[in-house]
Amino acid sequence: MSIRSRLIKGVLLPIDEWREGRRILPLLRRLERSQYGDASLMERERSLKLRRLLAHAYENSRFYRERFREAGVHPEEIRDPSDLRRLPPLTKADMKAHLEEMVAANVPRGYLHRSATGGSTGEHTPFYQDAECLNPKIALEYRFNRWAGWDVGEPIAFVWPAIQDFAGTLTLRTRLRNALLDRRLMLYCGRLDELTLAEHARRLRDFAPTLIRAFPNPLWLLAQHLNENGGAPVRPRGIITVGEPLLDAQRALFEEVFGCPVFNCYVSRECGNIAGECEMHRGLHLNAESLIVECLHNDRPVEPGEPGEVVITDLENRGMPLIRYRIGDIGSLMPGPCACGRALPLMSMQAGRISDFLVSPHDRSYVSGASLCHYLIAEGPGVGQVQLLQKSIDELTIRIVRDRAAATDERHHFEAVIREIFRGKMRVRYEVVESIPREPSGKYMFCKCLLNQESRSPGANDGESTR
Numbered sequence: 001m002s003i004r005s006r007l008i009k010g011v012l013l014p015i016d017e018w019r020e021g022r023r024i025l026p027l028l029r030r031l032e033r034s035q036y037g038d039a040s041l042m043e044r045e046r047s048l049k050l051r052r053l054l055a056h057a058y059e060n061s062r063f064y065r066e067r068f069r070e071a072g073v074h075p076e077e078i079r080d081p082s083d084l085r086r087l088p089p090l091t092k093a094d095m096k097a098h099l100e101e102m103v104a105a106n107v108p109r110g111y112l113h114r115s116a117t118g119g120s121t122g123e124h125t126p127f128y129q130d131a132e133c134l135n136p137k138i139a140l141e142y143r144f145n146r147w148a149g150w151d152v153g154e155p156i157a158f159v160w161p162a163i164q165d166f167a168g169t170l171t172l173r174t175r176l177r178n179a180l181l182d183r184r185l186m187l188y189c190g191r192l193d194e195l196t197l198a199e200h201a202r203r204l205r206d207f208a209p210t211l212i213r214a215f216p217n218p219l220w221l222l223a224q225h226l227n228e229n230g231g232a233p234v235r236p237r238g239i240i241t242v243g244e245p246l247l248d249a250q251r252a253l254f255e256e257v258f259g260c261p262v263f264n265c266y267v268s269r270e271c272g273n274i275a276g277e278c279e280m281h282r283g284l285h286l287n288a289e290s291l292i293v294e295c296l297h298n299d300r301p302v303e304p305g306e307p308g309e310v311v312i313t314d315l316e317n318r319g320m321p322l323i324r325y326r327i328g329d330i331g332s333l334m335p336g337p338c339a340c341g342r343a344l345p346l347m348s349m350q351a352g353r354i355s356d357f358l359v360s361p362h363d364r365s366y367v368s369g370a371s372l373c374h375y376l377i378a379e380g381p382g383v384g385q386v387q388l389l390q391k392s393i394d395e396l397t398i399r400i401v402r403d404r405a406a407a408t409d410e411r412h413h414f415e416a417v418i419r420e421i422f423r424g425k426m427r428v429r430y431e432v433v434e435s436i437p438r439e440p441s442g443k444y445m446f447c448k449c450l451l452n453q454e455s456r457s458p459g460a461n462d463g464e465s466t467r
């Protein structure tokens with residue numbers, strides 16, 4: 001560790017935390033101990049946290065009080081995670097319909113941050129988090145980062161298509177703080193062409209991060225660019241992939257190009273870092289101190305190793321409790337301890353979050369599904385289920401479920417966004433459907449590129465439509 005990193009970790013960040021009233025570093029120290037602690041002790045502490053959360057939700061949230069009443073359960077009757085089944089799962093539709101009633105009345109509005117679920121599920125669901133829960137959530141992310149070779153005070157690069165995370169990064173205060181304390185390089189990957197890839201590669205080399213946190217699809221393009229264009233190697237200690245399923249071929253390429261191990265991680269906007277790989281790479285360890293994860297099929301728990309719908313109870317967010325939240329992913333809990341010695345249970349992800357890149361007919365640049373979804377849905381006039389299919393280079397099919405089909409202002413918004421992003425070169429076709437079909441994995445995809453490999457590469461110059 002460099003002198004600069006040591007100075008940040010040992011002196012500057014502790015002073016900053018004291019000044020700002022944060023407590024990420026002490027929480028991280030506690031998490032570093034608890035991961036190797038006694039599993040039964042962790043389970044007892046978790047049950048205690050759960051009982052506190054349920055009592056808090058019952059007393060302060062109109063929505064949850066009604067839920068308990070409807071289910072005929074009192075919070076005191078739920079003693080541990082296995083009793084949670086007495087409450088029905090929480091859906092995204094519940095969150096949309098009852099957002100304000102879900103918020104805890106005893107948490108001051110000024111302590112609540114409004115956010116919305118990430119783009120790749122094609123559904124934009126608003127939620128609130130209280131300011132206090134950000135401390136443990138950041139500490140949990142730091143713990144995963146440390147498994148991948150990073151330590152507090154060291155530089156991190158983000159290969160990132162989520163435009164909302166770039167808001168405020170250019171203010172003088174943020175830039176100063178970043179240079180002195182946070183040491184983050186944010187590389188925007190919502191649109192990638194050869195020029196942008198070359199610029200990202202140059203900045204990545206200059207920055208020399210200890211860790212890269214990346215969405216696998218844009219990192220795959222960047223790794224290919226580095227591989228094909230030579231130059232000084234980029235050598236982080238580890239790579240953490242989030243946001244999209246990590247393919248075996250991608251992992252192999254990242255290991256080869258960056259010369260370091262790759263750690264897959266399951267992250268969501270609503271719940272933060274849910275599970276991450278350790279150095280054994282045989283599954284993802286749950287952040288069990290802060291989350292309860294169930295895997296269900298037809299609302300019943302599946303056997304360990306069997307895939308099921310992931311349902312999460314977040315033990316940290318008291319501003320808007322998420323109890324038995326159906327997050328929209330498929331995963332399974334895995335049996336047995338891990339050889340690394342950590343007491344955190346293991347899970348695996350069958351599908352995870354899926355988004356894809358579309359190819360622009362204007363210049364063959366890659367446009368990420370996550371960023372398109374942001375403009376089409378998060379900023380759109382209405383919230384609905386849609387799916388984009390690119391079957392040929394210059395035509396996009398927008399599938400809309402029937403009850404949204406009449407919304408002409410929505411169509412105008414879609415067309416304006418697509419005209420802007422694809423520089424007027426993409427035709428739009430609508431397909432009205434009863435429902436959006438899911439993938440064989442059970443996952444709903446917002447965006448699917450059905451072009452073959454050749455017509456996807458940047459720089460390909462035949463304008464012919466391909467399947």
Ligand SMILES: [Zn+2]
Pocket residue numbers: 278279280285338339340341342
């Ligand atoms: Zn392990």
